[in-house]
Amino acid sequence: MATFKVNSVEHTLDIEPDMPLLWAIRDELGMTGTKFGCGIANCGACTVHVNGSSVRSCVTPVSAVEGQEITTIEGLAIAAAGTNSSTPDLTAVQQAWIDHQIPQCGYCQSGMVMAVSSFLASNPNPTDAEIDASITNICRCGSYPRVRKAIRALANV
Amino acid sequence: MKMNRRRFILASAIAGGGVLIGYSATRPSRHRRANEELVQGPERFISSFIKIDPSNDITIYIPHSEMGQGIHTSLSMMAADELDAAWEDVIIEQAPAIDLFANGDLVKGFAGEFGVPSFLMGLVNVSSFSVAELMNLQTTGGSTSIRYTGEYAMRTAGAAAREMLIAAAANRWSVSSTELTTELSYVQHNASGRSLSFGELAADAALLEPPENPSLKDRSQFNIMGRAISRNDIPAKVDGSAMYGLDAHSDDMLYAAIKLTPVFGTKLLSVDASEALAQRGVKRVIELEDSVAVVADNYWRAKKALELVNATFEESEFDKVSSTDIAARFDRELAESNGSTDKEVGDAEAALEESADVIEASYRVPYLAHAAMEPMNCTVHIQGDHADMWTSTQDALGMRGRVASVAGLPEENVTFHQTYCGGGYGRRLPFNWNMIDHATLIAKEFDVPVKTIFSREDDMQQDYYRPAVHNNFKAAFDANNKVIAWHSRFTGPIQVPGASHIAYDIENQSIRVVDGDSHVPIAAWRSVDHSQQTFFIESFMDEIAHRVGMNPYQMRMDLLQEHPRHRKVLEVAAEAAGYGQNLPDGHALGIAVQESFGSFVAEIAEVSMGEENQPIVHKVTCAVDCGWAVNPDTVEAQIESGIIFGLTAAMYGEITIENGRVAQGNFPDYEMVRMATSPEIEVHIVESGEALGGLGEPATPPIAAAVTNAIYILTGQRVRELPIKNHDFSRSNPVAQV
Ligand code: FES
Numbered sequence: 001m002a003t004f005k006v007n008s009v010e011h012t013l014d015i016e017p018d019m020p021l022l023w024a025i026r027d028e029l030g031m032t033g034t035k036f037g038c039g040i041a042n043c044g045a046c047t048v049h050v051n052g053s054s055v056r057s058c059v060t061p062v063s064a065v066e067g068q069e070i071t072t073i074e075g076l077a078i079a080a081a082g083t084n085s086s087t088p089d090l091t092a093v094q095q096a097w098i099d100h101q102i103p104q105c106g107y108c109q110s111g112m113v114m115a116v117s118s119f120l121a122s123n124p125n126p127t128d129a130e131i132d133a134s135i136t137n138i139c140r141c142g143s144y145p146r147v148r149k150a151i152r153a154l155a156n157v
Numbered sequence: 158m159k160m161n162r163r164r165f166i167l168a169s170a171i172a173g174g175g176v177l178i179g180y181s182a183t184r185p186s187r188h189r190r191a192n193e194e195l196v197q198g199p200e201r202f203i204s205s206f207i208k209i210d211p212s213n214d215i216t217i218y219i220p221h222s223e224m225g226q227g228i229h230t231s232l233s234m235m236a237a238d239e240l241d242a243a244w245e246d247v248i249i250e251q252a253p254a255i256d257l258f259a260n261g262d263l264v265k266g267f268a269g270e271f272g273v274p275s276f277l278m279g280l281v282n283v284s285s286f287s288v289a290e291l292m293n294l295q296t297t298g299g300s301t302s303i304r305y306t307g308e309y310a311m312r313t314a315g316a317a318a319r320e321m322l323i324a325a326a327a328n329r330w331s332v333s334s335t336e337l338t339t340e341l342s343y344v345q346h347n348a349s350g351r352s353l354s355f356g357e358l359a360a361d362a363a364l365l366e367p368p369e370n371p372s373l374k375d376r377s378q379f380n381i382m383g384r385a386i387s388r389n390d391i392p393a394k395v396d397g398s399a400m401y402g403l404d405a406h407s408d409d410m411l412y413a414a415i416k417l418t419p420v421f422g423t424k425l426l427s428v429d430a431s432e433a434l435a436q437r438g439v440k441r442v443i444e445l446e447d448s449v450a451v452v453a454d455n456y457w458r459a460k461k462a463l464e465l466v467n468a469t470f471e472e473s474e475f476d477k478v479s480s481t482d483i484a485a486r487f488d489r490e491l492a493e494s495n496g497s498t499d500k501e502v503g504d505a506e507a508a509l510e511e512s513a514d515v516i517e518a519s520y521r522v523p524y525l526a527h528a529a530m531e532p533m534n535c536t537v538h539i540q541g542d543h544a545d546m547w548t549s550t551q552d553a554l555g556m557r558g559r560v561a562s563v564a565g566l567p568e569e570n571v572t573f574h575q576t577y578c579g580g581g582y583g584r585r586l587p588f589n590w591n592m593i594d595h596a597t598l599i600a601k602e603f604d605v606p607v608k609t610i611f612s613r614e615d616d617m618q619q620d621y622y623r624p625a626v627h628n629n630f631k632a633a634f635d636a637n638n639k640v641i642a643w644h645s646r647f648t649g650p651i652q653v654p655g656a657s658h659i660a661y662d663i664e665n666q667s668i669r670v671v672d673g674d675s676h677v678p679i680a681a682w683r684s685v686d687h688s689q690q691t692f693f694i695e696s697f698m699d700e701i702a703h704r705v706g707m708n709p710y711q712m713r714m715d716l717l718q719e720h721p722r723h724r725k726v727l728e729v730a731a732e733a734a735g736y737g738q739n740l741p742d743g744h745a746l747g748i749a750v751q752e753s754f755g756s757f758v759a760e761i762a763e764v765s766m767g768e769e770n771q772p773i774v775h776k777v778t779c780a781v782d783c784g785w786a787v788n789p790d791t792v793e794a795q796i797e798s799g800i801i802f803g804l805t806a807a808m809y810g811e812i813t814i815e816n817g818r819v820a821q822g823n824f825p826d827y828e829m830v831r832m833a834t835s836p837e838i839e840v841h842i843v844e845s846g847e848a849l850g851g852l853g854e855p856a857t858p859p860i861a862a863a864v865t866n867a868i869y870i871l872t873g874q875r876v877r878e879l880p881i882k883n884h885d886f887s888r889s890n891p892v893a894q895v
Pocket residue numbers: 035036037038039040041042043044045046047056057058059
């Protein structure tokens with residue numbers, strides 16, 4: 001049995017302890033916003049938050065998140081709003097992604113948004129070198145210049 | 158010979174080398190069929206692709222796949238502008254995968270350019286497909302959507318619908334249609350101050366016959382085209398709600414993991430699956446001709462059990478083949494065969510013979526995988542004589558046809574569910590069928606949906622690759638250092654005619670192609686032959702310039718006197734990049750220019766050498782003349798994307814063959830440009846007002862040579878073989894910038 005919360009909803013699943021969180025979320029819970037890109041923690045497409053920190057869910061066994069609070073892209077805005085009564089539809093990061101017209105095919109962007117969200121939460125005013133070192137997700141469509149512009153704009157507010 | 162109507166249209170387009178503008182967008186009146194077959198409520202199709210309901214919601218159906226190129230938005234802008242719709246009233250829908258929405262205009266457009274589009278050539282050669290049936294594709298590729306579907310179908314459909322709405326209003330008010338104007342989804346009669354919304358006129362307009370040649374706007378009359386409009390697909394891509402093929406899901410769904418024969422073209426001999434079958438969740442182990450699949454109730458379980466399957470594949474003559482063997486074979490072909498003519502002008506051989514000075518160089522590039530972020534996948538659900546399918550594709554109708562033929566069903570019995578496409582770049586075009594065939598054969602064994610997923614390793618090792626190419630060059634100079642001969646011999650096949658040709662004014666040219674076959678399957682890869690040829694040509698041009706001590710920019714300008722669009726983008730890029738001015742210490746600029754898919758692109762890369770003696774690309778300045786820009790922000794995004802895609806290939810891209818199979822498996826072996834290695838990119842759109850050019854591909858070709866030309870200045874080393882990462886720059890000997 002594995003028990004964890006996804007976007008504030010508690011789930012108890014009769015699954016193997018070594019099943020990666022990615023496949024528990026996608027195939028067992030049917031939530032498809034979190035993407036499969038490489039399966040070896042290299043591309044970042046599968047990034048989710050565990051207690052607010054980014055992890056690559058393709059290599060995170062469910063046993064490692066027992067009892068933890070997981071946020072996926074579908075729950076990001078609600079998690080960010082916390083207990084505030086006015087729940088925004090989008091976070092500032094998501095809004096910046098629209099303003100800067102970042103996604104192309106969009107497949108990497110769930111992971112990119114999750115990675116940047118936790119990064120900016122812990123480092124609201126990053127240098128370029130810090131951005132380079134921390135945001136290692138792959139975007140095959142090459143949205144990087146726009147991602148950098150959006151991060152800079154978010155850092156300035 | 159009796160020709161049906163469709164066949165006639167395409168046949169005449171090819172025979173005449175021309176394009177029948179707008180014909181299929183308005184005739185035969187596809188809107189009548191659409192109203193009969195697709196409409197349930199009071200809304201009406203007014204012309205192909207455009208549906209209007211009484212409350213003035215205007216739905217535009219887009220017959221192309223959205224892969225991030227912003228095509229849904231750009232094509233809607235083209236139709237909406239000609240219609241004089243208010244952009245706020247426009248709803249954008251993916252056209253369903255039915256023949257009513259085939260995008261044969263793409264084919265007609267290409268037919269005008271080259272004959273049948275080369276990346277679709279297989280259709281004509283390999284199957285019962287006739288040229289006429291090409292019209293029935295819904296293909297997205299060749300940087301064609303805006304140029305052909307947009308120009309010849311969407312704009313015409315919008316303009317035709319506008320004229321029909323005006324005619325309906327003229328009838329209603331008993332006035333001449335010349336007294337009527339349109340604006341923001343309304344028809345107006347200024348003399349009497351009356352107006353009716355398009356929605357109020359739609360039912361009447363739908364009864365009319367679309368005009369054959371509706372008049373299109375001048376650029377000065379555009380209200381929507383030319384504005385930077387936000388893409389409609391983006392909001393769903395930031396909150397996880399955008400559905401890709403891989404996201405097809407149902408509670409009773411099964412998942413297949415598959416192991417394909419590692420050596421292309423060989424067959425499965427035997428399987429021991431006893432251990433796999435005993436694993437939790439495993440339903441079946443399925444043996445196919447060239448592969449074995451495990452089907453389970455969760456992909457991870459299927460994949461894990463697959464590792465326990467003992468599969469033996471047949472031995473083959475290719476088992477020992479490596480990249481070195483393939484390279485040796487290519488070199489042998491080049492040495493021994495005269496090949497076939499690609500282009501001959503004057504007498505290059507004679508000029509070389511007589512010339513005072515000759516320069517020679519050999520270039521080569523490796524096979525490349527597409528590596529779209531969304532691994533290949535396909536979900537098929539077969540119930541009796543009907544099938545449903547989900548897959549991310551560049552050709553919905555083609556995929557539907559393929560599933561139908563593999564499942565043994567009539568095409569109409571297969572329902573294609575369109576999703577967003579997590580990257581295409583050519584991988585998801587017709588003929589790259591392996592995934593679709595396997596998924597269909599596996600699903601045939603079950604009565605629930607089965608999702609077959611290629612792992613990243615499968616995706617990389619079972620792709621259809623960008624061909625490896627070798628190219629040998631010679632050029633000859635006269636006594637005044639003028640280039641008088643250009644001699645190029647390269648390994649084929651030619652996928653896009655003309656990519657090896659040069660715009661440079663050189664009197665004698667001999668360009669010939671030899672056989673470049675191997676057992677590695679190949680396909681179109683973003684920008685197709687231009688990706689290799691532009692690297693070769695623009696590098697060798699640079700060698701020529703340095704050889705005679707000319708500035709590489711000036712040399713290009715001098716040899717492009719007859720090509721004002723090339724010159725203009727070079728000029729704009731050079732000016733913007735500060736070419737010829739002082740640069741930071743240790744930086745150099747490399748330059749390259751190319752025309753492809755109707756657009757002209759110059760790129761200037763600013764490069765320095767890092768502490769590890771590896772190049773750092775700081776900035777790329779790009780000027781692009783794509784005629785004019787339908788959606789300028791999308792143009793910039795496509796240029797940025799194309800440059801980074803090409804830069805990844807130039808720096809890291811390499812698929813090698815060992816023991817007949819692909820040696821690379823996942824991203825660490827096939828590295829990508831990432832945030833830390835991504836340059837700043839500055840895009841300048843040059844509006845020449847000429848015919849629209851493509852944008853998905855043209856930015857990719859020039860970047861490799863732009864970077865390696867800068868590396869030459871920094872290190873004195875000419876990179877004649879990609880990727881750059883394989884070169885050792887530790888003994889650098891900088892060259893003075895001329
Ligand atoms: S899928 Fe997890 S990092 Fe790539």
